[in-house]
Amino acid sequence: MIEFRNVYKTYRRGRIEALKGASFLVPSGALAGFLGPNGSGKTTSLKLMVGLLHRDQGEILVKGLDPEYEAREVRAITGFLPEKPVYPPSVSVEHFLRHVARLRGVPWSDVRRIARLVGIEKYLDKPVSSLSRGYLQRLGLAQAILSQPEILLLDEPTANLDPIARLEILELISVLKKDLGATVIISSHILPELQMVIDYAVFINNGRVVDYGRLADLASRYGATAVYKLTVATEPRSLAKELLDLESVKGVIIRDEKVLEVHVDPRIADFSPYVEDLARRGLVLDYSVQTSYLDQLYRKAIGGS
Ligand SMILES: Nc1ncnc2c1ncn2[C@@H]1O[C@H](COP(=O)(O)OP(=O)(O)OP(=O)(O)O)[C@@H](O)[C@H]1O
Numbered sequence: 001m002i003e004f005r006n007v008y009k010t011y012r013r014g015r016i017e018a019l020k021g022a023s024f025l026v027p028s029g030a031l032a033g034f035l036g037p038n039g040s041g042k043t044t045s046l047k048l049m050v051g052l053l054h055r056d057q058g059e060i061l062v063k064g065l066d067p068e069y070e071a072r073e074v075r076a077i078t079g080f081l082p083e084k085p086v087y088p089p090s091v092s093v094e095h096f097l098r099h100v101a102r103l104r105g106v107p108w109s110d111v112r113r114i115a116r117l118v119g120i121e122k123y124l125d126k127p128v129s130s131l132s133r134g135y136l137q138r139l140g141l142a143q144a145i146l147s148q149p150e151i152l153l154l155d156e157p158t159a160n161l162d163p164i165a166r167l168e169i170l171e172l173i174s175v176l177k178k179d180l181g182a183t184v185i186i187s188s189h190i191l192p193e194l195q196m197v198i199d200y201a202v203f204i205n206n207g208r209v210v211d212y213g214r215l216a217d218l219a220s221r222y223g224a225t226a227v228y229k230l231t232v233a234t235e236p237r238s239l240a241k242e243l244l245d246l247e248s249v250k251g252v253i254i255r256d257e258k259v260l261e262v263h264v265d266p267r268i269a270d271f272s273p274y275v276e277d278l279a280r281r282g283l284v285l286d287y288s289v290q291t292s293y294l295d296q297l298y299r300k301a302i303g304g305s
Pocket residue numbers: 011012016017018036037038039040041042043044045083
């Protein structure tokens with residue numbers, strides 16, 4: 001469990017207030033999204049969690065440890081991907097990972113396994129300086145997970161990645177979470193993607209946490225629905241009626257003779273299989289998510305604060 005209680009953090013001798021009484025909780029085993037606009041305090045919070053910064057006030061507990069005074073103990077159980085990692089440019093990927101492994105007491109066989117897992121195995125003998133940004137990000141992920149940490153803190157792990165690599169990395173993170181049984185916090189701005197992997201969210205705005213909790217609870221609290229756009233090849237009114245019989249469908253708007261807008265409760269999983277069947281039968285030509293519900297939660301939580 002990770003907990004912040006009324007945490008304050010300033011920079012430049014108090015002139016910049018980055019955190020103004022942030023309080024939240026992330027339970028053990030959660031895969032949490034840490035979400036908020038630029039400059040809201042995400043990176044500051046993550047750095048505080050690994051004891052890289054000194055807080056002005058408040059309490060922080062990482063699995064019962066205080067990261068400022070028990071930094072070594074916290075780092076022993078935590079993997080951290082910084083927002084702006086700096087690597088030694090001239091050494092090889094293998095050399096760098098061996099060095100990190102030695103520091104953390106991880107055997108070399110584990111390094112090979114992790115390198116394979118994040119997809120940088122074929123770059124092991126290449127200099128770090130030759131890696132593209134996406135592969136640098138994979139290297140960052142490799143060093144973060146090397147010692148199979150109980151807690152994984154990832155500051156924008158999909159930044160600089162192409163769309164396919166982003167999905168690969170997110171899938172990798174959810175596999176790792178299952179494998180390690182770790183508690184994961186991901187800060188990111190890319191909500192529709194994040195929605196596929198997280199089960200918990202912390203919303204931060206202007207140095208204060210405005211809401212947090214399990215996604216399902218937040219969704220029902222805010223009455224959020226996923227909005228799908230369906231292009232249909234059948235009579236729209238009778239199809240709309242049929243869809244309304246599904247438990248998850250909260251509303252259907254007929255945009256025109258070909259397009260339906262369907263509002264779906266994201267907690268009930270009967271919509272996608274139903275529409276896929278309609279698509280197979282040629283009654284639905286195309287369907288896509290118009291607004292993700294994480295997007296709605298974000299707008300409601302951040303916008304309402
Ligand atoms: N080293 C620093 N010196 C001075 N001010 C800083 C420093 N680091 C962060 N800040 C300020 O603290 C506030 C919070 O910054 P932080 O980096 O935590 O935000 P963030 O939520 O991670 O933003 P982003 O989404 O852009 O990464 C901002 O106003 C930022 O300008």
